[in-house]
Amino acid sequence: MFVIRPAILDDLPTLLKLAKMVHFINLPADKDLLAAKIGRSRKSFAGDVTDIRQREFMFALEDHESNEVIGTCSVLGCVSWEGHPHIYLKTGRREMYSADLQGGQVHTTIEIATDTSGPSEVGGLILAPGFRGHPQRLGSLLSLIRFHFIGLHPELFSQRILAEMMGPLTPDSGTLLWEYLGRRFINLSYKEADLFSSRSKEFLLSLWPKGEILVSLLPPEARALIGRVGDETEPAKRMLENQGFKYHGHVDPFDGGPYLDTRVAEIPLVKATTSMTVGEPADDDVDFGTAEAFVSHKGRGGFRATRTGYAIDGDRLILPNTTREAISVSTNASVGFTPLPEAKLKHRRAKKS
Structure with a gap:
């Protein structure tokens, strides 16, 4: 049998190994940052955190027979506020028309944008490779147990909740979208920028150009990544969509993966709890x-x-x-x-x- 419980400091070595397999802001591959997250989570589970901005719940999936930790996931109480915005790229459309040519083009655009409305967020989910495709559907257990917990404690969370889905990565864990777009303005590799953003995102707002960027200026292989998820993330995306999460054209600045969101009160599993x-x-x-x-x-x-x-x-x-x-x-x-x-x-x- 497999059990979900709060992450503890004894889990740190295993969680660090799992974090190094992915590039999640909510699961940093940094020992000190990860230990701090576990500490905040322990206080949150104990009911000692009154500030929703500091409220964070980090779960561990444990094989009850062996006591081996094989996965993790998180729920954050609030991911943005005044002075600490949630930063994303907003996609749009711009129509251009020439009277002389009697024709024109419709372009997809992207523009850096911020949100300080304070939604909660689910994220940081990873299952050890050897347990993926398990007959007990451990991926869905990890993903959906968070809504069971939210249903038990809705007062601990905001009325709206986000989910960040990872975009497709290259075999060396990079992304063409960052190489062709983000790195033109920020001289960091994808891995460097992603890790630094877990400490501060100021550099995004300071260095990213203001206003719309025409996506047609990017190579086709980079354009195709905007709003997409990797094959390994598709099942998680479908599970969230089944719980009412929707895509509204907002994507991650680093890998182009979509942000999904919904109202907590409308999530079927929350309502059923x-x-x-x-x-x-x-x-x-x-x-x-x-x-x-x-x-x-x-x-x-x-x-x-x-x-x-x-x-x-x-x-x-x-x-x-x-x-x-x-x-x-x-x-x-x-x-x-x-x-x-x-x-x-x-x-x-x-x-x-």
């Missing part, structure tokens, strides 16, 4: 059908969650004994509960001998 009371331990002959749910418990060991089969007995939630043990839950405990739509609950009541 509630609390239930755990019933008696299941007998061996309980039929859990095919229904699955996200179930979580906050006990002495902190937040623990998993995806599990379940049954309903009156107003009580019946869980497999392996689940009860994995998330440290006992009879009469209150747990977070999000039924998942992809399977149906065939047996509405637990069968007991």
Whole structure:
């Protein structure tokens, strides 16, 4: 069984290895920055962070049998405010017409833009390569458990939430869009600029040209990257779209990947999340059908969650004994509960001998 729990400092070596596989601002491949994020997360889970700008929740995916950490993801309470804007490229269209030629062109444009409205953000998701394509769908567990958590604690987050999707990268983990566009104005490699932006983004606003840039000036292979995601990111994008996230023409300045967003209150999994009371331990002959749910418990060991089969007995939630043990839950405990739509609950009541 696999369990989601808060990241801890003991996870730092593993998380650093995972971070070095990607180029996420929300998962910096820097030991000190990563340790600081874990520290903020621990305080946030403990309820010690009152400033939403400092609120950050970093989850670890753990193999319950081996205690091996195999993935991580995050939710940030607020990613922009006055003096600390969210920076993106806004795509648009410009029509040009010649009366003499009786014709013209429609151009796609990009322009640097900022947002200080303070949305929350999901990000920093990575699953160890050896566990991708796992029959227990660990990628979706990592991605979607965040909405279960938000559904339990909506007061900790903003009303709108962003998701940054990584654009396609070259085999050496670079991007043609940065080489043909960003590097013309900022003399840093993609990796250097991406890492530096985790500390400060001032250089983007200071060095990037103001006003619209015609995308047609870029080579076709660079133009094609704007608003696209890499093949390995497509499943995550589809999962978010299924939760109501939409693309509004905003892209990352570094790799051109799309920003998706939605209102938290409109996310199906957030709306479906509630609390239930755990019933008696299941007998061996309980039929859990095919229904699955996200179930979580906050006990002495902190937040623990998993995806599990379940049954309903009156107003009580019946869980497999392996689940009860994995998330440290006992009879009469209150747990977070999000039924998942992809399977149906065939047996509405637990069968007991």
